[in-house]
Structures are given as structure tokens and as C-alpha cells.
Amino acid sequence: MDFSLQQIWEHTGLFARFIIFTLGFMSMSSLIVIAERMVVFRKTRSDSRNFASKMGAILAKGDLSTAANTNLGKDVGHLGRVINSGLTAYRISPNDKDVAVESVARALERQAQREVQSMKRGLGVLATVGSTAPFVGLLGTTMGIVNAFQEMAKSGAGGLATISAGIAEALITTAFGLLVAIPAVMAYNFLQGWVDARSVDISESSNEFLDVVARNLTGGETRSQQQAG
Template sequence: MDFSLSGLWHEMGLFARLVVIVMGIMSVTSLLVVGERLLVSFKGMSDSKVFASKLASLLADGPGRLDAAADTKFGKDIGYLGRTLRAGLVAYKGSVHGDKDLCFESVARALERQQARELAVLKRGHGWLATVGSTAPFVGLLGTTMGIITAFEKMAASGSGGLGTVSAGIAEALLTTAFGLLTAIPAVMAFNYLAGWVDARAVDISEASNEFLDLVARRLADGPSEEEEEGEESEAAA
């Protein structure tokens, strides 16, 4: 009996081979999901830091610079934080001439909606990792059960219960169990890491949104800017 991986593969039954193939597909897909999520997540964090630096420099002179920030073109690569705050800037620019309470509520809702969208994007693929982590051990257990059944079938066919009779079936059962654990453990570790990372980014987005709302509230409390007053006077004169 050859107990190498190739030898065990040749000794496996059809069902056990199918179990190993399924877990191989699950494992490779999980690795691809993790790689893609890491690239997207860390690029988004880098872009968000650049955007935050640009916005902070624009608003360094106080909330009165919100009008200039709303008219600034930041580009496409601004990260999850940039997209969230840009939604607030767009809402502020669209309702700044209206009622102050309505303007504030509009900005708050825009920030909340965009935050929910960004978190949903950051969590993309997590469901697959959770599914693999929770089901792979059971798939391996299914292969284990079938391996034990194979061992007993060979024992019954030979009419004896020696170790040599059942060794192939037991090895097949243990191998599928090992594949199940090797597939599940990295998926669970990656899911926990990514979930914690997203939770931390949710705190960052929430804090940035609250700071932005504070600026909007102060800006609205200060009254219309000089540019707005000049525009209103021109409209009145016309």
C-alpha cells in the first residue's frame, strides 16, 4: 500500500475524489477572494488618506471653505472615505441656498447612504469566506464517513478484520478530513481579519462624517458667504 499523496489518490474511490476536488476548488477560490479583497481594501485606504490630506488642506481656513471644497474636482481615485465625503459635499452644494435645517439633514442622509454603500463594497466576498470556513470541515467529514464505509466494505468482502484490509479506507477518510481542515482554517482566519479591518474602517468613515457634519453646522450658523450675498444682490438687482 502506497501512502504517498499520489498513491492515496489512486486508491481513493470516486466519491472521495469528488470531495477532494470540491475542496480544492473552494480553497483556490478563497485564496483569490482574499487576494482581491486585500488589493482593493488597501488601495482604498491609501486613496482615502490622500483625499483626507487634500480636503484637510482646503478646509484649514475654517468651515467657510466648504463652498470651495464643494467645487473642487478630486478625481476618481479618492477611496471609500473620499466617496463618502464627496456625497456630503454634493448634497451641501445642492441645498446650500435653502433652509438650514433641511440642508443639514440632506447632507447627513447623503453621508449615511454612501457610508452604507461603501461598507457593502468593502464586505464583498466575505460571505464566500464565511461559507467556506463553516462548510469545508463538514465536506471533509462527509468524505471521512464515506472512507470509513469503504473500509468496512473491504473488511466484509475479505472476511477478515486485519489492519491491511482497512488501511486504505482509513487513510482515505483521514485525508479528506485533512483537506477539509486545510481549506477551512485559512478561510476563517482571512474572514476574521478582513471583518475586523472593515469594522475599523467603518469607525473611520463614521468619525470623518461626523467631523464633516460639524463643519457643515458651523458653516450654516455663520450665514451666507460673501459670494452668495453678491449673487443674491445681483439677482435682486436684475
């Protein structure tokens, strides 16, 4: 037997082909998730940077009223959606400073959790493929070896030549399982690290925005007390 991929495929049994098709489906699923997440992450990072450059200039002046009434469109990225939720909470918050700050903080936290959860979408597929693909390939290998020894028992002949075709068929499924799992694991680690980094960015930006809100409300209270005095 010629141990080429074509020859091995021609000698594979029904169960081994089922395993290979299953691994092929898992591979396609992981590739689709990787491509989709890369496109989404690239866009949301670009939109967030544009939002930060425009809104940052307004917030640097401490003009929350102007910031709350500024519409920068829908494409503001993960950072823009978080800050906009805080601006919305600030706009409808009562005059009491403590209540207003607490309301804005809760709004920022809720939206931040939504954004992080949204960015993690599809990563579970990569984790599942990365952890199960080697075992799916190993299942094909185990059954292939069992079939090889069954053929040897039926023929009544021993030796490596008798079972070499079955062993090659069995091992190819393990190799295919590893080829599917390795890229999935690498992509999962990379994308999860990206999400963790953006989560830190969101947390820092939320805290900075909350500081601006607190200073603005404190300044407003001070001016009101001076006018009343």
C-alpha cells in the same frame, strides 16, 4: 501499502476524489477573494489618505464652497466618496439650516452604507468556505470509512491491515477540509476587522464634516442677520 500522498490518491475512490476536487475549488475561491480584497483594501486606503490630506486643508478653513467645487478625480477612496456625497448634498441644499444639515447627514449615511457593503463583498465566500469545508471533508471521511468496512465484509477478513488503506483514504479528506477552512477563517476575521475599522473611520469623518457644515451654515445665518440689522 505505502502511505504517501501519491499512493493514497491512487487508492482513493470516485467519491473521495470528488470531495477533494470540491475542496480544491473551495480553496481556490477563497484564495481569489483574499487576494482581490487585499488589493482593493490597499488601494482604497491609499486613495482615502490622499483625499483626506488634500480636502482636509480646505475644510479646515471652513470653505465649503471651494471644497464643493474642488475635483480631486475619481480615485478618492471610500472616504472621498462619502465626503463628496455630503458636499454634493450641501451644494444643492436649500438655505434653511436644519433642512440642509439633515440633507447632508442623510447623504453621508447612505454613501457610508454603500461603501461598507462594497468592502464586505466576497467576505461571504470566506465565511461559507470556513464553515462548510470541515463538514465536506468529514463527509468524505464518513463515506471512506463505510467503504472500508464494506471491503472488509466482502473479503471476509478482519483486522486493521484489511481496512488501513480505506481509513487512510477517509482521513485525508478531513485533513484537506481543515487545511482549506483554517486559512479562510483567519482571512475572514482579519478582513472583517479591517472593514469594521474603516467603518469607524467613515463615521468619525462624516461627523466631523457635518460639524463643519453646521458651523458654516450657522455663521452664514449670523452674518445675514447682522447685515439685515
